[in-house]
Amino acid sequence: xxxxxxxxxxxxxxxxxxxxxxxxxxxxxxxxxxxxxxxxxxxxxxxxxxxxxxxxxxxxxxxxxxxxxxxxxxxxxxxxxxxxxxxxxxxxxxxxxxxxxxxxxxxxxxxxxxxxxxxxxxxxxxxxxxxxxxxxxxxxxxxxxxxxxxxxxxxxxxxxxxxxxxxxxxxxxxxxxxxxxxxxxxxxxxxxxxxxxxxxxxxxxxxxxxxxxxxxxxxxxxxxxxxxxxxxxxxxxxxxxxxxxxxxxxxxxxxxxxxxxxxxxxxxxxxxxxxxxxxxxxxxxxxxxxxxxxxxxxxxxxxxxxxxxxxxxxxxxxxxxxxxxxxxxxxxxxxxxxxxxxxxxxxxxx
Ligand code: IPM
Ligand code: MG
Numbered sequence: 001x002x003x004x005x006x007x008x009x010x011x012x013x014x015x016x017x018x019x020x021x022x023x024x025x026x027x028x029x030x031x032x033x034x035x036x037x038x039x040x041x042x043x044x045x046x047x048x049x050x051x052x053x054x055x056x057x058x059x060x061x062x063x064x065x066x067x068x069x070x071x072x073x074x075x076x077x078x079x080x081x082x083x084x085x086x087x088x089x090x091x092x093x094x095x096x097x098x099x100x101x102x103x104x105x106x107x108x109x110x111x112x113x114x115x116x117x118x119x120x121x122x123x124x125x126x127x128x129x130x131x132x133x134x135x136x137x138x139x140x141x142x143x144x145x146x147x148x149x150x151x152x153x154x155x156x157x158x159x160x161x162x163x164x165x166x167x168x169x170x171x172x173x174x175x176x177x178x179x180x181x182x183x184x185x186x187x188x189x190x191x192x193x194x195x196x197x198x199x200x201x202x203x204x205x206x207x208x209x210x211x212x213x214x215x216x217x218x219x220x221x222x223x224x225x226x227x228x229x230x231x232x233x234x235x236x237x238x239x240x241x242x243x244x245x246x247x248x249x250x251x252x253x254x255x256x257x258x259x260x261x262x263x264x265x266x267x268x269x270x271x272x273x274x275x276x277x278x279x280x281x282x283x284x285x286x287x288x289x290x291x292x293x294x295x296x297x298x299x300x301x302x303x304x305x306x307x308x309x310x311x312x313x314x315x316x317x318x319x320x321x322x323x324x325x326x327x328x329x330x331x332x333x334x335x336x337x338x339x340x341x342x343x344x345x346x347x348x349x350x
Contacts, residue, residue: 004033005307008064010057012042013086014280015290015339016070022292022343023068023299026319029347030312032303037064041093042072042086042280052077052089061093066306067273068299069093073280086280094134099265099273100165101172102132102244103301106251106261109324115256115333118228125232126255131176132244133169134265136161137195139241159195161240166202168268173203173238174210183214183235187223187243199240220247227251248277257332259291262298264305272306274298288338291330293320296346315350322349 009024011017027034039045039057046052052072061067072086082088093099107127108116116123141158148154170186177184186203188196200217207215218226220243226233227247231254239247252258258278266272276294284290297320304313328345329335337345 004035005065006063007034007036007302008060008067009036009038010041010061010067010069011038011044012070012072012089012280013044013074014071014282014285015278016042016072016280018286018288018290018339019276019292019295020068020070022339022346023295025343026296026316026346026350027068027299029350030315032309032312041069041089043074043077045089046077046080046084046086052084052086053092057089058093058096061097061273066271066302067093067097068295068302069273069275070295071276071278071280073282075282090275091139093273094265095140097265097271097273098135098267099271100133100135100268101169101266102130102134103176103264103266103305104130104132104244104248104251104261104277106130106248106255108255109260109321111324112256112260112333116254118231118254122231123254123256126251128231128234128251129176129180129236130244130248130251131169131173131236131238132248133161133165133240134244135241136165137241159193159242161195161199163198163202166199167206170203170206170238171209172266173236174206174213174215176238177213177236178210181235182212183216184210185216185218185223185234185237187218187220187237187239187247189220189243190217191219195240203238223247224250227254252277257291258294259330259332260293260297262294262301264298264301266305270306272302274302274306288340289331290339291332292339292343293324293330293346296320296343316346319346319349 113120138159190196300316303309323345
């Protein structure tokens, strides 16, 4: 028996296949005991088999030791019933696999300060991680449409969390901060939302287990402002599903390009799904323009968090930094390299 690990490759839509291929090439080059199996997901799966998350894809995701995910989303599918839209694939995977803890690190790579829309000295100080809850909130609450008594169309989405859901993500937040600079900022909207007041109450209770961590609370509107005013002041942010979705896109622009940010979505045992946070970018799909770094860095997170291979993860991260230092840039970073050329620059630096 060898301890070969099974990696599910789910490339998905848009630029997903292009960037995932570069991540796969980097993993191959490391010569690790990995076995890959690929399956369709999102709009690509809908077209092939009528469902964005076919049973065979879910089965592979369940069997795998870790999942490398590209992106889902396809404007051609926007008029489909909600349950058949590509986005349902990633939401379904997160729910079925109970990957409730989403880690979205945002750190500026030396040399990329100029790619940020922030002043270089402000951007240069960014080194934070957003811990986003992924299985609850308004994303998964009851939703629907109706016609009011006055004949108006009405839509609703229920925002809800129970205390156990808040507690388990709060623990991940504190544990993440403990491995970093020891500062945790919990982001909510407790001045208006009852869900957020419960969130804040529970985070304060959990804090009793982590006396060494400095805990602060911030309303989400203020957090959005502080993220562009003084992002270097943040270490670890813990927040709900919706606020985390928005703030992580914002953080990505602060570090210069959304094409640089990887993410890990972990279950209670550390099994994970790894994906760039950038999405399918249909406007540049198929043109070889996409930045593969977020996907490559997602592969590094996979090795670190799910396979306990920190040296290999370090090698990938160093290679990306080296490639950037040598001037390798795709269009999103102000360069002209193609997706494969950028992948090759990272491979060369390995
Ligand atoms: C993300 C994406 C997804 C989300 C979409 C594709 C459903 O924006 O991973 O941030 O909203 O969670
Ligand atoms: Mg998002």
